[in-house]
Amino acid sequence: xxxxxxxxxxxxxxxxxxxxxxxxxxxxxxxxxxxxxxxxxxxxxxxxxxxxxxxxxxxxxxxxxxxxxxxxxxxxxxxxxxxxxx
Amino acid sequence: xxxxxxxxxxxxxxxxxxxxxxxxxxxxxxxxxxxxxxxxxxxxxxxxxxxxxxxxxxxxxxxxxxxxxxxxxxxxxxxxxxxxxxxxxxxxxxxxxxxxxxxxxxxxxxxxxxxxxxxxxxxxxxxxxxxxxxxxxxxxxxxxxxxxxxxxxxxxxxxxxxxxxxxxxxxxxxxxxxxxxxxxxxxxxxxxxxxxxxxxxxxxxxxxxxxxxxxxxxxxxxxxxxxxxxxxxxxxxxxxxxxxxxxxx
Numbered sequence: 001x002x003x004x005x006x007x008x009x010x011x012x013x014x015x016x017x018x019x020x021x022x023x024x025x026x027x028x029x030x031x032x033x034x035x036x037x038x039x040x041x042x043x044x045x046x047x048x049x050x051x052x053x054x055x056x057x058x059x060x061x062x063x064x065x066x067x068x069x070x071x072x073x074x075x076x077x078x079x080x081x082x083x084x085x086x
Numbered sequence: 087x088x089x090x091x092x093x094x095x096x097x098x099x100x101x102x103x104x105x106x107x108x109x110x111x112x113x114x115x116x117x118x119x120x121x122x123x124x125x126x127x128x129x130x131x132x133x134x135x136x137x138x139x140x141x142x143x144x145x146x147x148x149x150x151x152x153x154x155x156x157x158x159x160x161x162x163x164x165x166x167x168x169x170x171x172x173x174x175x176x177x178x179x180x181x182x183x184x185x186x187x188x189x190x191x192x193x194x195x196x197x198x199x200x201x202x203x204x205x206x207x208x209x210x211x212x213x214x215x216x217x218x219x220x221x222x223x224x225x226x227x228x229x230x231x232x233x234x235x236x237x238x239x240x241x242x243x244x245x246x247x248x249x250x251x252x253x254x255x256x257x258x259x260x261x262x263x264x265x266x267x268x269x270x271x272x273x274x275x276x277x278x279x280x281x282x283x284x285x286x287x288x289x290x291x292x293x294x295x296x297x298x299x300x301x302x303x304x305x306x307x308x309x310x311x312x313x314x315x316x317x318x319x320x321x322x323x324x325x326x327x328x329x330x331x332x333x334x335x
Contacts (some may be wrong), residue, residue, distance in 0.1 A: 052313045059244075
């Protein structure tokens with residue numbers, strides 16, 4: 001059971017990576033495209049738009065986190081959000 | 087067009103991952119002897135080949151619509167992970183991959199561990215096996231999904247093998263990490279290609295008709311590349327990782 005759980009976590013980390021919200025966005029985007037396509041609307045623009053917005057939000061959050069680290073360091077507070085290292 | 091991009095993405099993905107694997111194998115091989123490191127490398131290569139040979143034909147048997155929906159979605163999620171990391175690296179918000187420092191770190195660790203008696207040095211075997219397997223799994227994933235969605239797993243496998251052989255030969259010649267390979271740039275390019283194809287195939291699998299058919303891939307590639315470069319540029323304006331580290335220190 002322990003190994004199965006470890007394997008599951010490895011697979012999750014391998015495919016989904018650092019931000020699960022991007023994966024959730026893909027599921028929502030592909031699902032919406034499917035529903036719209038099967039209701040007669042060819043929404044080819046939907047997934048590309050969602051992906052770029054999702055990616056921008058994801059990397060933007062890291063940028064904001066890094067700015068908070070820097071500003072807290074300047075004001076002498078201990079940083080709450082680490083910068084990604086690996 | 088599809089074939090050209092398939093070859094490019096698979097080749098460069100395999101190239102960068104094998105450069106990383108080579109660094110690990112070189113570090114343990116040079117420090118503790120080559121035999122066990124080579125055994126570990128060969129064993130993991132066999133596992134990876136078996137994985138591709140098992141999954142590839144099964145995917146090829148699936149109907150193309152469902153295959154592209156599932157595989158395209160998986161490729162998109164996986165590619166977004168690559169592209170996200172590449173953007174953060176380009177914006178200096180994530181450490182750049184540095185083969186020389188990884189080599190030195192691995193070499194140091196390999197020296198610390200005591201050698202066991204016997205024909206096989208299990209430390210070297212395990213480190214080489216794990217290193218090649220973990221790096222190679224990403225390549226196997228790309229070969230199976232990228233190749234599978236086009237029913238070209240065979241071609242993708244040949245391209246990946248060619249890249250691995252090139253890295254192996256280069257590694258044997260120079261006997262040190264291939265620091266000259268622009269890994270971070272290549273990873274950025276591969277991430278863009280994976281996301282482009284992921285969007286294209288998963289949309290097609292969902293029933294979307296692309297305006298212009300396959301020709302829509304080119305503007306899509308330009309769109310993803312442009313948006314990614316813009317994100318990296320805007321993020322870079324917020325300051326570098328080093329400057330923030332200095333602020334923290």
